[in-house]
Amino acid sequence: MSGLLDVDRLARWLDAQGLEARLPVSAAPLAGGRSNAMFTVDRGNQRWVLRRPAAVAMPNADAGMVREFRILAALEGTGVPHPAVVALCEDPAVLGRTFYLMERVDGVALTPPPQPLATDPGRVEISRSMAESLARLHAVDWRDRGLADLGRPEGFHERQTERWTRQLRSYEGRELPGVDGVTAWLRGHLPESFTPTLIHGDYHMLNVLIAPEPPGRVVAILDWETATIGDPLLDLAGFCEIWSTSLGDGWGTPDQLIEWYSAARGAASGPGAVGGLGLADLTYYQVLYNFRLTVLLEGIYQRSLRDPTRPAMEDVGARARWNLDRARQLVHLHE
Missing domain, CATH: 3.90.1200.10 (Aminoglycoside phosphotransferase (APH), C-terminal lobe)
Known part of the structure; x- marks a missing residue:
């Protein structure tokens, strides 16, 4: 797995969030964004997308993750099509940078x-x-x-x-x-x-x-x-x-x-x-x-x-x- 995502550390964090605790975790890089990195994450019956700053990112990239999470959370129930957010992590001890999970959209x-x-x-x-x-x-x-x-x-x-x-x-x-x-x-x-x-x-x-x-x-x-x-x-x-x-x-x-x-x-x-x-x-x-x-x-x-x-x-x-x-x-x- 990429140096941007440690699956074992991610699994422990998911356990702490109560997200399909103690089940195996699989993750893979997802093509797409250039200024941020994304990964598919699967655990049990859940399918998520993890988004975090790239290896070389803007100085305010961590704050940007919080900002994105906040916007997506605010859109719930508005009729604006968007991926629903699941959880946010601001602890750098987990993956080194702030990241968030969102639902994987069937599209x-x-x-x-x-x-x-x-x-x-x-x-x-x-x-x-x-x-x-x-x-x-x-x-x-x-x-x-x-x-x-x-x-x-x-x-x-x-x-x-x-x-x-x-x-x-x-x-x-x-x-x-x-x-x-x-x-x-x-x-x-x-x-x-x-x-x-x-x-x-x-x-x-x-x-x-x-x-x-x-x-x-x-x-x-x-x-x-x-x-x-x-x-x-x-x-x-x-x-x-x-x-x-x-x-x-x-x-x-x-x-x-x-x-x-x-x-x-x-x-x-x-x-x-x-x-x-x-x-x-x-x-x-x-x-x-x-x-x-x-x-x-x-x-x-x-x-x-x-x-x-x-x-x-x-x-x-x-x-x-x-x-x-x-x-x-x-x-x-x-x-």
């Missing part, structure tokens, strides 16, 4: 879609479900759910460019030409106002699981490490951005995603109803999303260069440059 990756859904009507239904699931997330009453201190909506946009610029500089890595032009444009195009909601921060087709049979509804939204209280249009713009650059014909178009999302927000109770939106209204958010994703991917790439347990993630480094180029392209088209 499949969206790309490629399972054969029963690999039709144009099936793809459209998946597209609609993703838009409606995002709308349900944004309708959550985050104050009532005990998440009022999760973020600071006041000054949200004023902080974004500065925060991500600082984080990029903290890597002390390579130069990324064009960054200064993008950040200057963002500072000059801040939205005047917004209604804050709980936002995912990285909502796209690789961060959901869908039911394997028609109608292919979203059964779980994954990877909550960038969730906060902020502007929901940042989620929507990012969703449309990745959708439009990653998927081909047969899927819902970005304009359809916005229409389905807006209709669902109008039907849902909760903060900040929206309507009349179009893709042209999201340029600022698209630029910010791509800049932010550039910084996140560059961090993963730079950490991979320092992590002896992983190969250098050159594909991630190339993607960071691509997202920066995309941000620059959007700025140019807007001028």
Whole structure:
């Protein structure tokens, strides 16, 4: 087993939590996240997923595990598809870092879609479900759910460019030409106002699981490490951005995603109803999303260069440059 997970220590911790005590434990690495490590864990009739920081992680990675656990726990009963959390461990004596267990969801990756859904009507239904699931997330009453201190909506946009610029500089890595032009444009195009909601921060087709049979509804939204209280249009713009650059014909178009999302927000109770939106209204958010994703991917790439347990993630480094180029392209088209 990986040095990130000691099965014997995990078994003793599971015993202490009363989770199928004294039965054999099996675990295996789970492909997926790049900034965190995940493992399948089986014991008795229980099937879980364990999530913990990677070998080389951000300094605040342990606090991030607690934050994710708290968000997922708060979503119980909201109608937002998510994996239910089981237990949290903050004792470094167990696995060396904070980790949590969540239930393993019976779902499949969206790309490629399972054969029963690999039709144009099936793809459209998946597209609609993703838009409606995002709308349900944004309708959550985050104050009532005990998440009022999760973020600071006041000054949200004023902080974004500065925060991500600082984080990029903290890597002390390579130069990324064009960054200064993008950040200057963002500072000059801040939205005047917004209604804050709980936002995912990285909502796209690789961060959901869908039911394997028609109608292919979203059964779980994954990877909550960038969730906060902020502007929901940042989620929507990012969703449309990745959708439009990653998927081909047969899927819902970005304009359809916005229409389905807006209709669902109008039907849902909760903060900040929206309507009349179009893709042209999201340029600022698209630029910010791509800049932010550039910084996140560059961090993963730079950490991979320092992590002896992983190969250098050159594909991630190339993607960071691509997202920066995309941000620059959007700025140019807007001028």
